Amino acid sequence: MNIIVCAKQVVDASEIKIDSNTKKPILQGAAQKISDIDKNALEEAIKLKDKHGGKITTVTVGTADAKERIKELLAMGADEGVLVTPPEKCDYHVTSTLLAEAIKKIGAYDVILCGEASTDMFSGQVGPRLAGLLNIPQITYALKVDAAKDKVVCDRNMGDKAVTTESTYPVLISVTKEINEPRLPSLMQILAAANKPINEMTADSLSSGLKPVVDTIDLKGVSMERKNVVYQNDLDESVKQLVDSLAKEGVLR
């Protein structure tokens, strides 16, 4: 079974600070990581490979420093990584077109796995977009993936409904965070990952002259200003002080 996992390098949103002068989020130098739910997608891919054999290739559209992050994916169990350097300006159209072209170049595939959304932007756009571009079925928000030789059955969380969808291959599946617990690689696996290949592709070699159809014209920071009063005294005293404060705030009515 040939499995593709789409993995994005993101800034760790919990580390983002807001510049007090410009009121913009400080992204330069912020810690980078692989988006959490993409690791759930890889974990699911590893389970599929354990059952059916085959090969796992991860695809990332990102800057050169994403290579370090891709090594984490290889340590977890991916066989090969692909890093596509994006053009200067990027949007979902550009990213998903590059992913689609890179996947076509990788060759025949049975399953493409994605996280339901990335933890930085949380659009959840790339998975279904990619399925539309490749004209293959999509199974989104999968909570459980049950893969047989000729078809896959998934339980999906659709909010007020639980929907079970099945499909033959090839198919794109997006997974939720609850589907599994991504493994932590052992030291041996981390060392072994150094010998696994990371293929680099440029945007131009995949699709020349690709331009965004949506421009980000501004990014405004939202600072959270709270009073941060913490009562740590004797518990009865703390509770009394809290209730007095809430009464003054006018929320006890």
Place this chain on the structure above:
Amino acid sequence: MVLVYSDNKKIAFELLAKATEIAKEFGKKVNAVAFDEATAKEYFAYGAENVIVVETTQKDFKAEEYADYLENAIKETKAETILIGSTKNGKELASRLAGKLNAGCIIDANNVYVKDKKVTAERVVYSGNAISIEQFNSKPSIVTVPSKVFDPLKRDDKQSGSIVKKKFDAAKYASKIVKIQEMKTGGVNVEDAEIIVSCGRGLKDKNDIKIIQELADVLKGRTVGCSRPIAADLKWLPEDHWIGLSGHKVKPKLYIAAGISGQIQHIAGMRDSGVIVAINKDPEALIFKSADYGIVGDLYEVLPKLTTAVKEKMG
């Protein structure tokens, strides 16, 4: 043309109001897509001028077929701006459609307007730390909008319009729905709640939710919320109680977080609350950074005392 579709009728009503405004700016008409005539008539009452009623045997929503229908409807109406309700179905539909059309798409917009003759939308990114303002430089422009972002126009049953019945072709897809089950819900609407008491991993047993409920009751909020682990992993509460980035976004006047560590995904769901109170035994817990008031202590000791004290204070 401006085209509206949602699998949730209420959101469609809200989007028709915005579509009317955008259509006026561009000198275009408001179209909508529906799957039955009764719905089409309601859309007229909320501002639609033309409604395409798609006749299909695919009765349950499936993104593959529905994206094909929408693609046809866009061609038919020459729609340039497409507003879709941001439900789970709506988001995967809009994204697939955008992929097929190489079109721009903005998901979960909390504002949409025309600026410099271009459709522009705002959305929350980085777990609530920033607002991104994005503008389409091409057509069609696809935007999905969650419920309650826009107010619907006043219903006017005297308004009518033209219904065009269409049998669009969809490609044959290898996927099919084998089962649909209604999820168990708690029948709560955390998004409308004025006071919410929420619990997280600090809770040790499902039965202990009663101490959360007791505080919620004396606060006359009666609404219990929770973080991701309680609803999604442990399933101690149905998902309609779940507050966070992929759960519900709430803005009560008082939000009490008990035994919640304060992961950014949870904060993203409650950061617009009026007053935020945190109760956690770990003085280093992140939740205190996002709170107005906090007590460092075990929720099992703090909550009963707080419930009693609130009861006394409120008489």
